[in-house]
Amino acid sequence: DIRMTQSPSSLSASVGDRVTIICRASRGISAYVNWYQQKPGKPPKLLMSAASRLQSGVPSRFSGSGVGTDFTLTISTLQPDDFATYYCQQSYTTPRTFGGGTKIEIK
Amino acid sequence: EVQLVESGEGLVQPGGSLRLSCAASGFTFRTYEMHWVRQAPGKGLEYVSGTSSNGRITYYADSVKGRFTVSRDNSKNTLYLQMDSLRPDDMAVYYCSRESIGGTGAFDYWGQGMLVTVSS
Numbered sequence: 001d002i003r004m005t006q007s008p009s010s011l012s013a014s015v016g017d018r019v020t021i022i023c024r025a026s027r028g029i030s031a032y033v034n035w036y037q038q039k040p041g042k043p044p045k046l047l048m049s050a051a052s053r054l055q056s057g058v059p060s061r062f063s064g065s066g067v068g069t070d071f072t073l074t075i076s077t078l079q080p081d082d083f084a085t086y087y088c089q090q091s092y093t094t095p096r097t098f099g100g101g102t103k104i105e106i107k
Numbered sequence: 108e109v110q111l112v113e114s115g116e117g118l119v120q121p122g123g124s125l126r127l128s129c130a131a132s133g134f135t136f137r138t139y140e141m142h143w144v145r146q147a148p149g150k151g152l153e154y155v156s157g158t159s160s161n162g163r164i165t166y167y168a169d170s171v172k173g174r175f176t177v178s179r180d181n182s183k184n185t186l187y188l189q190m191d192s193l194r195p196d197d198m199a200v201y202y203c204s205r206e207s208i209g210g211t212g213a214f215d216y217w218g219q220g221m222l223v224t225v226s227s
Binding site (some may be wrong): 001007032034036038043044045046049050053055060085087092093095096097098099100101 | 142144151152154155158166167168169201204206207211212213214215216217218220
């Protein structure tokens with residue numbers, strides 16, 4: 001199975017900060033990475049597919065990049081609604097494994 | 108409106124069985140791959156199982172292979188997960204999810220989730 005390693009596992013940030021989350025795949029997966037946002041007690045919400053394709057309705061302050069093994073999710077200007085846990089997922093093959101998650105907390 | 112509604116949650120003893128269902132509406136169910144993802148209390152997301160649109164191809168995480176069986180009834184727009192030989196570490200919120208069409212493999216819709224408790 002492909003292992004997805006996210007870093008950091010948590011971070012503290014302030015409204016207005018620029019935040020970057022890293023996801024590394026255990027082997028090359030082209031651009032088959034998706035990013036999800038999850039808030040407590042809710043199901044995950046798809047933010048981005050194919051590494052950089054923003055889903056409809058997702059604010060443009062979210063962006064993604066990467067190909068091969070290294071991927072990033074960036075929030076350009078953190079907003080109060082963005083405090084949540086973020087997960088990467090590879091969809092290159094099955095099982096469609098997830099990263100361990102990155103929790104963004106208010107500083 | 109796309110909806111995925113899970114049912115079948117409950118408390119089961121170690122070694123027991125439980126069957127989860129996910130009723131789909133608002134889209135042409137038979138054309139989509141479907142998956143199960145779980146989340147243990149306070150933990151991250153874990154892929155569990157999935158099935159091709161016609162149900163002929165199935166996928167499993169190593170942690171559940173041989174114990175869980177995924178299936179679907181396209182005439183009833185319903186996805187199932189039969190869970191046998193349950194263990195305490197299977198305790199989690201289980202989500203059903205739809206894989207988007209278009210080749211990205213992303214899970215674009217999720218159910219609200221249901222808690223499976225494995226305890227004696």
